[in-house]
Amino acid sequence: MMLMVQDLRVTFPLDGKTGLRAVDGVSFDLAPGASLGIVGETGAGKTTIARALLGLHPPGCVQGSIRLDGRELVGLSEEAWRAIRWRRIALVPQSVGTALDPVYRVGDQIAEPLRYHLGLSPAEAWDRSLELARRVGLEPRHLRAYPHQLSGGEKQRALLAMALSCAPDILVLDEPTSGQDMLSRARLLDLLDALCREGGMGLLVISHDLAAVARLTERVAVLYAGQLVEVGPTAEVFQDPRHPYTWGLLHAYPDMSTARDLRGIRGAPPDPANPPPGCRFHPRCTQAIDRCRREEPPLREIGGRWIACHLGGLQTLLRAEGLRKTFFVDGGEPEERVEAVREATLDIREGEVVALVGETGSGKTTLGQMLVGLLPPNGGRVVLEGRELTAAKGKERRAMMSRIQLIPQDPFDAVSPRLTVAEMVREPLDIQAIGTPEEREAKVRQALQTVGLPTSSDFLARRAHELSGGQLQRVVLARALVLEPKLIVADEPVSMLDPSEQARVINLLKEIQTERGLALLLISHDLALVRKIADRILVMHRGQIVEEGPGNRIVTRPEHEHTRVLLEAAPRLG
Amino acid sequence: MGVGRRAFVYLLTFWVILTLNFLLPRLLPGDPLAALLDPSSSDYVYDPQVRAALAAYYGLDRPLPEQYGRYLLGILTGDLGRSIRLNRPVAELVVGHLPWTLLLVGTALLFSSALALLAGTESAWRRGSWADRGLVSASILLANVPVYFAGMMLLLLFGARLRWLPLAGGRTPFARYPSALAAALDIGRHLILPALTLTLAMLGAKFLLVRNATVNVLGEDFMLVARAKGLPEGRLKWGHALRNALLPFVAHLAAHAGMAVTGAVFIETLFSYPGMGRLIFESVTARDYPVIQGAFLVVSAVVLTANFLADIINLHLDPRLREGGAVG
Numbered sequence A: 001m002m003l004m005v006q007d008l009r010v011t012f013p014l015d016g017k018t019g020l021r022a023v024d025g026v027s028f029d030l031a032p033g034a035s036l037g038i039v040g041e042t043g044a045g046k047t048t049i050a051r052a053l054l055g056l057h058p059p060g061c062v063q064g065s066i067r068l069d070g071r072e073l074v075g076l077s078e079e080a081w082r083a084i085r086w087r088r089i090a091l092v093p094q095s096v097g098t099a100l101d102p103v104y105r106v107g108d109q110i111a112e113p114l115r116y117h118l119g120l121s122p123a124e125a126w127d128r129s130l131e132l133a134r135r136v137g138l139e140p141r142h143l144r145a146y147p148h149q150l151s152g153g154e155k156q157r158a159l160l161a162m163a164l165s166c167a168p169d170i171l172v173l174d175e176p177t178s179g180q181d182m183l184s185r186a187r188l189l190d191l192l193d194a195l196c197r198e199g200g201m202g203l204l205v206i207s208h209d210l211a212a213v214a215r216l217t218e219r220v221a222v223l224y225a226g227q228l229v230e231v232g233p234t235a236e237v238f239q240d241p242r243h244p245y246t247w248g249l250l251h252a253y254p255d256m257s258t259a260r261d262l263r264g265i266r267g268a269p270p271d272p273a274n275p276p277p278g279c280r281f282h283p284r285c286t287q288a289i290d291r292c293r294r295e296e297p298p299l300r301e302i303g304g305r306w307i308a309c310h311l312g313g314l315q316t317l318l319r320a321e322g323l324r325k326t327f328f329v330d331g332g333e334p335e336e337r338v339e340a341v342r343e344a345t346l347d348i349r350e351g352e353v354v355a356l357v358g359e360t361g362s363g364k365t366t367l368g369q370m371l372v373g374l375l376p377p378n379g380g381r382v383v384l385e386g387r388e389l390t391a392a393k394g395k396e397r398r399a400m401m402s403r404i405q406l407i408p409q410d411p412f413d414a415v416s417p418r419l420t421v422a423e424m425v426r427e428p429l430d431i432q433a434i435g436t437p438e439e440r441e442a443k444v445r446q447a448l449q450t451v452g453l454p455t456s457s458d459f460l461a462r463r464a465h466e467l468s469g470g471q472l473q474r475v476v477l478a479r480a481l482v483l484e485p486k487l488i489v490a491d492e493p494v495s496m497l498d499p500s501e502q503a504r505v506i507n508l509l510k511e512i513q514t515e516r517g518l519a520l521l522l523i524s525h526d527l528a529l530v531r532k533i534a535d536r537i538l539v540m541h542r543g544q545i546v547e548e549g550p551g552n553r554i555v556t557r558p559e560h561e562h563t564r565v566l567l568e569a570a571p572r573l574g
Numbered sequence B: 001m002g003v004g005r006r007a008f009v010y011l012l013t014f015w016v017i018l019t020l021n022f023l024l025p026r027l028l029p030g031d032p033l034a035a036l037l038d039p040s041s042s043d044y045v046y047d048p049q050v051r052a053a054l055a056a057y058y059g060l061d062r063p064l065p066e067q068y069g070r071y072l073l074g075i076l077t078g079d080l081g082r083s084i085r086l087n088r089p090v091a092e093l094v095v096g097h098l099p100w101t102l103l104l105v106g107t108a109l110l111f112s113s114a115l116a117l118l119a120g121t122e123s124a125w126r127r128g129s130w131a132d133r134g135l136v137s138a139s140i141l142l143a144n145v146p147v148y149f150a151g152m153m154l155l156l157l158f159g160a161r162l163r164w165l166p167l168a169g170g171r172t173p174f175a176r177y178p179s180a181l182a183a184a185l186d187i188g189r190h191l192i193l194p195a196l197t198l199t200l201a202m203l204g205a206k207f208l209l210v211r212n213a214t215v216n217v218l219g220e221d222f223m224l225v226a227r228a229k230g231l232p233e234g235r236l237k238w239g240h241a242l243r244n245a246l247l248p249f250v251a252h253l254a255a256h257a258g259m260a261v262t263g264a265v266f267i268e269t270l271f272s273y274p275g276m277g278r279l280i281f282e283s284v285t286a287r288d289y290p291v292i293q294g295a296f297l298v299v300s301a302v303v304l305t306a307n308f309l310a311d312i313i314n315l316h317l318d319p320r321l322r323e324g325g326a327v328g
């Protein structure tokens, strides 16, 4: 093992207070010639780790252990660090624009470490830097130029040549692609990729550019607020993220190949000077339990992946196994039966948006009603948060059903036309007998505000026929929200609305879903509409789920015949 | 801006100064030159020869454009007018005094700059340490001590009390030197106190400037990168940190060249040093207008030249100021 980082902690002194713990107990290894990515949002502590590896923090800030071929580096004197820097570990810094000294020629700055570390003469060092420049795709004129005369991409290359000058054992790249236009970014990635393939050098890529990390590294570590939350093989982690934060990060990432709109993780990263107790992700986590608020989850190996989560990672919220439903047409002749749903199996994870698409009559609504417990299946089972809904009875069943709310296709299926707006929204609370009348009133107002409706007494007293289609749909949504469900099943929630109102309600649904950390099963015949917000798409055909996959994959590379038919039927996909 | 354009700007500035120098005496209320020629004035010049020279030089009876033309022509040929007090050409007086001032200011500039650069960089390198804090406080104090007070103290201590150094003058009066070395030693001994005073007067501000500029440079990303490259401390401190801090320092030198000369006026007076400052002081006391004007002109030219030199130096120090953007 070449580089071993154990329980690395970096604390910056703050006036008066205990200090800012920018990196808090990070451990990782890097074998010779191996590559590791560290990903995370801005401020997660990525650059702080990079600097710690070169001993650039003020003395006393760094605790824990950094071992290079067994030798402890933490606590080395500045003099001892000098021998490690650049010869063993070199860095391509984050701030490309200001990383070169403005008063010296670029070539001289590339040659500088050669002269001081390898003792080359000025002429030899210059020759060597010409060679390095060629390797990174720079020309001699670039070496004679001053930094201000180079473009961002050229500077990045010059910094790379500089980092490679003493042939380090480990190369640390801090945000190698930031601030680059798409074209120079692509060229740089090709170049880095080629350099890695030459082999021998351990590579640490620190970035919030997930695509770059995916391209350059074998393993990846996900950093959140100074702590690692997930570590594993890059391809596997990106394909199948297990930690809720990794999952959210990947889904927040604007991917060139995704047509889906950007999905945020609710909330914001914590203030590093004042991190939340317990799991640092808990204020943003959709599946946090009490324990998460008290105890820090350790990084544990779970099925070949290292995950820091009390629940072992992202939870399956609802699981349906082999659901069947057969309807008998009038008279009850055996030949006259309709197999509406055949052996449907699906998972919905915490905070996930799943779309169930299929043409009219494919069994979507029937499946949705079985999932929420409104319709008993003829076979199979529904498991909600680990408990079997299909077997539950009485009070337990009612409690479980309040965790899932259905927004039916026709709003009038959900609400009675005789009720006022206030009564419609309050009804579920009344039925479940939750809270005092005042509390219910407050919840009703809050729910109406969430969906963007007025809470004036005039509006509260209106009845269904006095509302526009969009308003009524929002009232139904508010009604679904008052019980604070974990999952909303929305059956064609916008099919009755005009197109502009459709987009607005869909965006509202998405917004509420993100903010509240709900899971959402969106049932629709309109692939063009749902792909904008769906993380995953299920395609249903004749009572069966025929295809399932990430939204962008389904839209760009459909596998099932019927998915292609649906795609062609969606003109807006163009 | 290239050297050529800079030089042009400086020439233009000098021409404006020349013109002001021509216009100001003529715009002053009460016409001081007329007073010199007016027998009823208390400033009346009694020497008829001088009166004639004055009248010819200023040609006050002629039309303004013609006066201006003669004035410019005179300056080009080195004719700065005639001293009333000494009845000698002003140019001759200037030639006699200017080298002393250049020697004094040059020496003080050299020492104060070298000290400020050394101490400022070291202090910045150890920013926050006791040594740094001590030096900063001392410099603030030093920068606020009046020049003549500091000079007086030095004079009293080393000149009057300890008698190590001469009290006044630029050299021993009427001395005959057996060799050039002896001459240099004598001039050097006379130079020490005034040069030390001027050095101290300039040191505080210069030190603070270097220290703060270096602290700024030390916070730059390229310094972190230079450290990451594993370069030796000396290379970091002098090759990168000070090298970049030189840019604001040289700009400061240019901007404060005039201040150095003003400081010299006080000090030359105090130490009876035979430089331009003393010449100006004595001429002002004696209302020797032609000398005042001529000296003002020469001092302006010197300050402008210093500015120009500093500009050229900075052009060499900072590639970003040079012409031409992207390469090839």
Ligand SMILES: Nc1ncnc2c1ncn2[C@@H]1O[C@H](COP(=O)(O)OP(=O)(O)O)[C@@H](O)[C@H]1O
Pocket (backbone or CB within 6 Å): A012, A020, A022, A040, A041, A042, A043, A044, A045, A046, A047, A048, A049, A272
């Ligand atoms: N020198 C420093 N002094 C104080 N706080 C710092 C310093 N450097 C970084 N930080 C803080 O540490 C945290 C992590 O920063 P950084 O490592 O730069 O994150 P990233 O590279 O992931 O964007 C941030 O909150 C940042 O403000």
Ligand code: SF4
Pocket (backbone or CB within 6 Å): A244, A245, A279, A280, A281, A282, A283, A285, A286, A287, A288, A289, A292, A297, A308, A309, A310, A311, A312, A313
């Ligand atoms: S479930 Fe708990 S431990 Fe796991 S990520 Fe969420 S808050 Fe952290």
Ligand SMILES: [Mg+2]
Pocket (backbone or CB within 6 Å): A043, A046, A047, A048, A094, A174, A175
């Ligand atoms: Mg960073």
